[in-house]
Amino acid sequence: MRFASHRDIARAVERGVRRAGLPIAYSAGFTPHPKISYAGAAPTGTASEAEYLELSLTEVCAVGDVRDGLDAALPDGIDVIDVTEEAGSLGANAAEASQWEVVLPGVGPEQAAMAVEAFLATDTVEVERLTSKGLRRMDARAAVVTMKTDRRATGERNAGYAILRMVVRHMTPAVRPDDILAALRHVAALAPSSPPLVTRLAQGPLAVMTASAAEAHVQGLAQGQKETTRPGALTVHETGTLPASAYDQLLRGAAGSLRTHAPGSLTGEYPDARNRAERQ
Amino acid sequence: MPVESVYSRLEPLLPLVRKPVQYVGGELNSVVTDWDAAEVRWALMYPDAYEIGLPNQGIQILYEILNESDGVLAERTYSVWPDLEALMREHGIPQFTVDAHRPVRAFDVLGVSFATELGYTNLLTALDLAAIPLAAADRAAGDPVVLAGGHAAFNPEPIAEFLDGAVLGDGEQAALTISALIRGWKRAGRPGGRDGLLAALAAEGGVYVPRFYDVDYLPDGRIQRVAPNRPEAPYSIAKHTVMDLDAWQYPSKPIVPVAESVHERFSVEIFRGCTRGCRFCQAGMITRPVRERSITTIGDMVERGLAASGLDEVGLLSLSSADHSEINEIATGLADRYEGTNVGLSLPSTRVDAFNVTLADELSRNGRRSGLTFAPEGGSERIRKVINKMVTEEDLIRTVTTAYASGWRQVKLYFMCGLPTETDEDVLAVARLAREVIKAGRQASGRRDIRCTVSIGAFVPKPHTPFQWAGQCDRQTVDERLSKLGAALRSDPAYGKAVGYRYHDGKPAIIEGLLSRGDRRVAKVIKAAWADGARFDGWTEHFSFDRWARCAAQALAADGVDLDWYTTREREYSEVLPWDHLDAGLDRDWLWQDWQDAIDPAGAAEVDDCRWTPCYDCGVCPTMGTEIQTGPTGARLLPLTVAGAQSPAMSAQGTVARGPVAPAEGPGV
DSSP states (O other): OTTOOHHHHHHHHHHHHHHTTOOBOBOOSSSOOBOEEEESOOOTTOEEEEEEEEEOBSSOOOHHHHHHHHHHHSOTTEEEEEEESOOOOOSTTTOOEEEEEEEEETOOHHHHHHHHHHHHHOSOOEEEEEETTEEEEEEHHHHEEEEEEOHHHHSSSOOSEEEEEEEEEOOSSOOOHHHHHHHHHHHHOOOOSSOOEEEEEEEEOHHHHHHTOHHHHHHHHHTSOOOTTOOEEEEEEEOSOSSOOHHHHHHHHHHGGGGOOOSTTOOSSOOOHHHHHHHO | OOOOOSHHHHGGGGGGSSSGGGGSOOOBTOOOOOGGGOSEEEEEEESSOHHHHTTOHHHHHHHHHHHHSTTEEEEEEEOOOHHHHHHHHHHTOOOBOTTTOOBGGGSSEEEEEOSSGGGHHHHHHHHHHTTOOSSGGGOOTTSOEEEEESGGGGSOGGGGGGOSEEOOBOOHHHHHHHHHHHHHHHHTTOTTHHHHHHHHHHHHSOOBOGGGEEEEEOTTSSEEEEEEOSTTSOSSEEOBOOOOGGGOOOOSSOOBOSSOOSOOSEEEEOEEOOOSOOTTOHHHHHTOSOEEOOHHHHHHHHHHHHHHHOOOEEEEESSSGGGSTTHHHHHHHHHHHHTTTTOEEEOOSOOSOHHHHHHHHHHTTTSOOOEEEEEEEOSSHHHHHHTTOOOOHHHHHHHHHHHHHTTOOEEEEEEEESOTTOOHHHHHHHHHHHHHHHHHHHHHHSOSOOEEEEEEEEOOOOTTSGGGGSOOOOHHHHHHHHHHHHHHHHHOHHHHTTEEEEEOOHHHHHHHHHHHSOOTTHHHHHHHHHHTTOOOTTSTTTOOHHHHHHHHHHHHGGGTOOHHHHHTOOOOTTSBOTTTTEEOSOOHHHHHHHHHHHTOTTOOOOOOOTTTSOOOOOSHHHHHTOOOBOOOOOOOOOOOSSTTOSOOOOOOOOSOOOOSOOOTTOSOO
16 A cells, blocks of 8 residues: 555545445535545555544444444555544644654665764755645755654664654645655765655654654544544554565564554554554 | 565565556455466456556456466456566566566466557567567467457457467357366376467367468468468367356456556446447457346346445446347436435447437436537448448437437537548538537527537558458548548637547557558567557557558568558458458458448448347358347346445355456447
């Protein structure tokens, strides 16, 4: 799913909802659309373990049934991790920032650490990106709340890659991991040997992301107002594991078994992505 | 030995290419089978981009049938765009399947479905990327058997050099037969090697193996004779025909991509074949006779397909969908069943007939009533008689009046340019027709904002049709007529804005003509054009007429023939045509008589449809041992308990499936 665009994912979810036979509400109008809304879609080319979407259903359904039915109906690579009934909080307030993990092939841990240091030492790093609205300039530094190299993963053996962890604030225009990598290239000439592998590990309120406190995030989601026509909010889990990816193996090899992707709704050992992220 | 996936090497390249999601597979209802558990392994290819190839009915049907068959594995592969092709060459990554990313060369069979001749260069790219020798004669034990199917396989001669075999006609049973022969050959210790397998396929599988036939030429360039050079090879190769479509209910679990594709709908073929007798239409000639699916089977397939796919649009597919003997009951039944569920129903390929509008009204009960498409094909009454498209201007006006009156805002009309005996006047008649359509529409709807779009393309004569002897209209004449028509359409300000005009110029049609009616010598042209960079020739932005013309001139110089000789030259009765040994069941003398009837200076004679008039001896049924299978059955569709909802109850399964050909859009413009 790493390479699927937000439109692709949205289409797959619509079909999954129909396949699962969920009583989805449709918008009124000439061409009715199913009422599904998304928060902060991950950019194309990045994997994500923490996407949120909200379904409006026309009748109350058991959350477990919605989770299992939709999970079974979605293509491999999209897992439904959790469904909560109380919703309405998908807006910008809840998801203020994201935790990202970036694997940089061909970059040594020392080099990565120096680049991070140089980046954090700057006040602003302007980068440009061509968007649908034209060339936008943005300050990549301002969006980054924390950034560090993950030495635990790469320290043991010099595996020929480095891993970055960072918390990035959601801003307008959005500063994407790509932009931050461009900034790293700019300030520290950081040049991976092949395209970096980017994964969103979590998203939520800024304080929570910074503290990596998963429980608080769940509350954040549950705080929104209730709407009777919107009984469901989903956490959808996109993995980059289909087909088994080289990068994935790379990560597993480095970090042990913590990242093993359990198929389906992850109801077993790892209750959700946030916990898994925390355990690392 | 398990075959290694190339995905780990491919993935780092994907961020560098356009629309990478098309290469990752993992579609809903796709199947990955354990390599070692299968005895016969097929790679099925649609030689165009993923977004075009994925919805192809033929590939989806064969994929499902083969994967259901014990010990058989099938995966899919599509053409990669030039950006990825370059990276694959740089990094040594072979052509791969999207299912398990296995290298295509590891499979037993590479089956390629050709809906159009413009995919030939993409075959060469795939073979080359797969490290399979381009020429069939150079292939060794480790290479797959390369088979072609689809409509273009009815004259595979231009690509004969690159093929081990071609399968004519419906592929459902043929694919199973071929699998059984390969399995038997493997179990027996591969007697006779590769050659032994091909001999078995020719003798028992109904497969055309080009290398078992020699072609001799006359000094003037025409073919002298085509003759088998092996005892296993029959003098003529018959097409495959599947009877009883109710026994082959495929696709039942349509592959639904994450990526966007051209047809985001679940299509059910409601019947196969067409006997309307349009003289230009290869699809109608080579898929005879008409075999209907029953209304109840169609209802079951729609129900199952929607549940299995989550799609929200149903297409009732065939060459002329309104001709199903129970189409009214099907349309009403489905519309009743899905009323209020946001499931859309559509009827592609409809004829000019007011009844079709009633059907379209019925199918669009849920609201979306935007545009209707009809294909009068010819602008004047005279030319429509020549092509046996039995539509009068009165029919057309009555049809569009009904359409505009019942709320349709836009009507699209398809035409062809460059038909046999055509003059400027025949084409200019399109402009007058368009004005009449708008006039009738404004009157019927009482509004001025209705539109009519004229879409016109150059006619290409096709093998196995009455026009197979015709001289193709040269591109200058086509382009002149198209520009005159454009001027005529714009000339009247009262209608100028209401009429849209779309056309395809005559250049690609000439190359399509070369590839359609070419013989084995054309392989040199294809190879030269491919080596020169030809890819995705069906795409305007990739097609280069100049490249093809240059390569044709160079490659054919020694043979004393040229591009014009293959395209604009009219053939005589006695000439041996490159596909004469390939039997679509049509009686050659009947085709010739129909050609003569078409160009009769006293006016063309018309041929009726044999479904409701006596047989006119086209030859197909007696030659192929087939018969017309039509209703009515009298059965009716019942409402579902909960339409469109409920978890998929995937119980009732048909036994086996149906063929490689996707009739989709009807006439071969």
